[in-house]
Amino acid sequence: MADQAFVTLATNDNYARGAMVLGKSLHNHKTAKKLVALIGPQVSGPCQAVLKMIFDEVVSNIDELFDREELSAAPDPGWPDCFNSGVFVFCPSLETYGKLLQYCTEHGSFDGGDQGVLNGYFNTWATADISKHLPFIYNLSSIAIYTYLPAFKQYGSNAKVVHFLGQTKPWSYTFDPKERKIQGNMQEASSHPTFLLEWWTLYSSTVVPMLHEQYGDQPFNSGCVEMKTDYAAQEALSSEERKKKWEQGQADYMGMDSFENIQKKLDAFLK
Secondary structure: OOOOEEEEEEOOHHHHHHHHHHHHHHHHOOOOOEEEEEEOOOOOHHHHHHHHHHOEOOOOOOHHHHHOOOOEEEEOOOOOOOEEEEEEEOOOOHHHHHHHHHHHHHHOOOOOOHHHHHHHHOOOOOOOOHHHEOOHHHHEEHHHHHHOHHHHHHHHHHOOOEEOOOOOOHHHOEEEOOOOEEEOOHHHOOOOHHHHHHHHHHHHHHHHHHHHHHHOOOOOOOOEHHHOOOOOHHHHOOHHHHHHHHHOOOOOOOOOOOHHHHHHHHHHHHO
16 A cells, blocks of 8 residues: 555664665565655765665565554563564554653653653553564564573574664674674674674675765765775864764764774873
């Protein structure tokens, strides 16, 4: 149906890269649904251009979700009687929207975020209708891989949607396309190496070339070792411009603003 779509949100360039891989993956699985990316003002022009090339009209093996009713979702690994709001099926409604706002005003959120609000409002999800319980493979939270490894070994290969839950995201690492190796503190990883490798392989092979076309000679951080940008040009940025980028969430965490570089400057200052 023309009024059905997969919708994702990107608030800065880092999350835009995640959205690019999501869009490419849905495209590779031949989704018949429209793809929509919601973006914030912090997403750069080149990233916006790539998102526009991937999203909107593309031709997922999870289209069956559109046969589900509101509100269908998968259980949360932390508290299974709550659904995880990373993936859910709903019907857009101004009436529901108004009631959600009213609920927020009167009750707030028990976890401070959207998941608490949605579970508070749709509070019969756990008991009313089992058909609205999506199998966990539709929202496989990466943290659950290690909390219940036997189940992951049994069912993980059937995963439909992988939720990179937690503070450390795939783009927090770097990747060597030639060696097909991920670099970074894997001890902090909350995702299985197989999923990380699949994410980076898709990103480096399809998204990075599109970003190169948009950025041209402008420096940007692809996160790929062999495509590392020369940051000498960025050193010319004024302190005010650097500060502005930090405030907009566009700090170059894997380049000149990496923790290693910041630590070097702090060590030099302290000496």
